[in-house]
Amino acid sequence: MTKLETAHGGVSTGTEGLETTAALSAVLYSWQQRLKSVRDECGNLEAPLRLVAKDQGEFEKYTMGKFTQVMPPKSQDKGGR
Incomplete structure (x- = not known):
């Protein structure tokens, strides 16, 4: 706004x-x-977008936790064929 003015x-x-x-x-x-x-719209969207990001992060942690429960443990064997 300042540059425009x-x-x-x-x-x-x-x-x-x-x-x-x-x-x-x-x-x-x-x-x-x-x-x-635009400024007002961005201000109105800030809180909902932060909430979505937080929820998404928590869901990803939950999902990864479920995958690790069903994944076989990594083999400690470092030998070749």
Whole structure:
């Protein structure tokens, strides 16, 4: 947001009344609103995504535990054929 505002800074100086200046201002406002919406959406998704990651990690541990129960033990024999 800061870079966007900085890039548009000074555009209207000495160009008041030109259609281009009004269009650039409208574009700036539009992008500011879009970026705020994205920021808010990301903020709303943070907690559910963290919960999913936690649940996924716990499920993976559980699943690996089940596999180790049915897997034969690794042979200690290091000899060849």
